[in-house]
Amino acid sequence: MTDILLLNGPNLNLLGQREPEIYGDLALKDIENLCQQQVFAHNLSIGCFQSNSESELIDAIQQAKLDNVQLIVINPAAYTHTSVAMRDALLAVEIPFIEIHLSNPHSREPFRHHSYFSDIAIGTITGFGINSYRFAIEAAIQHLTTD
Numbered sequence: 009m010t011d012i013l014l015l016n017g018p019n020l021n022l023l024g025q026r027e028p029e030i031y032g033d034l035a036l037k038d039i040e041n042l043c044q045q046q047v048f049a050h051n052l053s054i055g056c057f058q059s060n061s062e063s064e065l066i067d068a069i070q071q072a073k074l075d076n077v078q079l080i081v082i083n084p085a086a087y088t089h090t091s092v093a094m095r096d097a098l099l100a101v102e103i104p105f106i107e108i109h110l111s112n113p114h115s116r117e118p119f120r121h122h123s124y125f126s127d128i129a130i131g132t133i134t135g136f137g138i139n140s141y142r143f144a145i146e147a148a149i150q151h152l153t154t155d
């Protein structure tokens with residue numbers, strides 16, 4: 009059983025190289041390792057998956073139900089602003105999730121201001137760079153360990 013699933017969408021495999029002034033210097037692997045350490049310290053388990061493909065992300069969300077995942081932390085990246093299909097997948101599996109972004113999409117181009125996920129998320133954390141991941145994992149741990 010995996011307690012928490014960390015999902016990352018398109019182009020986040022390029023973290024560390026991609027527009028570092030916006031997204032920072034750390035590679036996704038480094039961020040995933042930090043999240044794993046944070047979760048393991050609370051005797052919980054975490055799985056990590058990144059894809060550039062919308063269909064693979066949908067498959068991962070559907071698989072999470074079969075794997076009895078308790079909570080999803082997701083940075084849908086550009087699919088935030090386009091993907092009705094990923095929204096529907098999250099609604100279908102009924103797994104609570106936290107939406108995260110490294111940048112603050114609301115302070116950027118208008119097309120980034122709308123999210124297909126925010127209104128159905130437990131909450132959203134945006135704009136804190138890699139700390140968005142740290143804060144989201146902390147919130148996930150609290151959600152799973154408090155009555």
Ligand code: DQA
Pocket residue numbers: 018019020083084085086087088108109110111112113120
């Ligand atoms: C992002 C914000 C999105 O608008 C963008 O398409 C991304 C990354 C973020 O983490 O800040 O790829 O989700």
